[in-house]
Amino acid sequence: MKRAQRFKRVATETSKRPILSNRLKAGDAEPPPSQPSHSLTTAVVKPRSDSFPIPEIPSPKMTILPYAFFQIDALDLAPRLLGKFLRRDDVVLQITEVVEAYRPNDSACHGRFGITPRTAPVFGPGGLAYVYLCYGLHSMLNVVADKEGVGAAVLIRACAPISGLETIQQRRGQKTTKPVLLTGPGKIGQALGLSTEWSNHPLYTPGGLEILDGPQPKNMLIGPRVGIDYALPEHVNALWRFAIAGTPWISAPKNTLRPPSS
Numbered sequence: 001m002k003r004a005q006r007f008k009r010v011a012t013e014t015s016k017r018p019i020l021s022n023r024l025k026a027g028d029a030e031p032p033p034s035q036p037s038h039s040l041t042t043a044v045v046k047p048r049s050d051s052f053p054i055p056e057i058p059s060p061k062m063t064i065l066p067y068a069f070f071q072i073d074a075l076d077l078a079p080r081l082l083g084k085f086l087r088r089d090d091v092v093l094q095i096t097e098v099v100e101a102y103r104p105n106d107s108a109c110h111g112r113f114g115i116t117p118r119t120a121p122v123f124g125p126g127g128l129a130y131v132y133l134c135y136g137l138h139s140m141l142n143v144v145a146d147k148e149g150v151g152a153a154v155l156i157r158a159c160a161p162i163s164g165l166e167t168i169q170q171r172r173g174q175k176t177t178k179p180v181l182l183t184g185p186g187k188i189g190q191a192l193g194l195s196t197e198w199s200n201h202p203l204y205t206p207g208g209l210e211i212l213d214g215p216q217p218k219n220m221l222i223g224p225r226v227g228i229d230y231a232l233p234e235h236v237n238a239l240w241r242f243a244i245a246g247t248p249w250i251s252a253p254k255n256t257l258r259p260p261s262s
Helices: 074-080 165-172 185-191
Strands: 039-041 061-063 085-088 091-102 129-134 138-145 152-163 209-212 220-223 241-244
Touching: 074 091, 074 138, 074 152, 085 152, 091 165, 091 185, 129 185, 138 185, 152 165, 152 185, 152 241, 165 185
Parallel strands: none
Antiparallel strands: 039 061, 085 091, 085 209, 091 152, 091 241, 129 138, 138 152, 220 241
16 A cells, blocks of 8 residues: 555443463564564454355465554554454454544644653554553553654554454344444454453464554555544544545445545
C-alpha cells in the first residue's frame, strides 16, 4: 500500500492476559530475544454462511507483524492495519476499519492530559495493546503507535470473521454471520474476549493476542472520526477514519466515508 495521504492534521466475557516480564526499552529495534517474531502456520477454516459472505484469506501461513512495523506515526499506521489479521486462540478477524484516534496534539486523544493509570499504555512503545472501557461496558481495542513516550494509538472499529465463528457468536450472544456481528469497536473487544487487563500486551509476539500480516486492500475509504464532538473543530473534521472500500464489514455511519481525493 502506498504511504497514506497526509490529510490535514489538525463485555461480557473477559479473560486475563498472560503475565509478561519482558518490557521493551525506548529505542529497541526488535522484540526481546525471548519473545521472537516469526511465521506461524494455523488451520484457518472459512465458516459456512447462508446469509452473508465471509472473507477468505490467501494462505494458511500467516506471519506475525514485527515490532518495527508499529514504530511509525499513528496516522501512517492506521491505513496500514487495514487487511491485517487479529488472532486470539481459535478466533481470527480481518481488520476492515480503523480510526486514527490518538495523536500527541489531538484534542480527542486520551493522552492529552498526560500519563494517568488509565492512559499509561498509550505512552508505551508501538505494538502494545491499549484496551479501555467505554461507558464502563465496552472493551475498546487500540494498537499503540510510534516510539515510547509519544502517546499515540489506533482504534480498531470493525472486522470480518475469518475463523472461530462459533466462539465469536457465543461471546457476542448473536447467532448471525451478518456484519452487525463485528461492526463496532465494542463488538471487537467482546468477540476477542478482551478486558482492560490486556493493555500493555505485545501484539508482535506469539501467544495471546497477535496481529498478523494480511493482504493489502485495493481501495480505501476515508472520513471523519466518530463520537468526538468534544474535540476542537479541526480534529472533529480531520479525515482520520479509514476503511476498506467495497466491504460490508464497516460500522456506522457509512455515509461520511468516501474515496481519498487524488
